Amino acid sequence: AQRVTQPEKLLSVFKGAPVELKCNYSYSGSPELFWYVQYSRQRLQLLLRHISRESIKGFTADLNKGETSFHLKKPFAQEEDSAMYYCALQAGGTSYGKLTFGQGTILTVHP
């Protein structure tokens, strides 16, 4: 069975500082990995997925299969980045719609 671990429950940084939200996974196959974000009073929404290799709102994430990690990074945090961030894994094959989520990290960006 697959597992996603986000070791930090809370993460606080100051505006303009770099931020890294850690995500480690365990899965024997080739996973699809995502970061979802939930801003205050908003719905859970996709931030980015590894297959796209894109930068969204200044965030990037690189899949490191050797270290089984998919850390989320942003060089200069903004106050509007404060939110709950979830790392999620979709196993290969026929795991349609089935995501395994980490416990989430609450990011607070102080002014």
Add this chain to the structure above:
Amino acid sequence: KAGVTQTPRYLIKTRGQQVTLSCSPISGHRSVSWYQQTPGQGLQFLFEYFSETQRNKGNFPGRFSGRQFSNSRSEMNVSTLELGDSALYLCASSLAGTGANVLTFGAGSRLTVL
């Protein structure tokens, strides 16, 4: 376009009762997934439906069931409610097909079991 719509948004039930939650996916999305979110267990996958067929199921007891209609709308049912079923139930829809599916989530139905 309209997002994923879940009804009701809030409901209170007592132990032993049953509950039915509804989800209308984004137009054109044929896959609907359900998740349970609790402070202790986080987000846990319940099941996924596509073309009225359950394709995936999580590790929940048989009291949790669902179905999907021909218009892709989905319902989930929880019978013989227990206190531990109190949670936010999230529905998500996607285009389905193969590959990495991006899920679009609804606002959730918050169930309180007394």
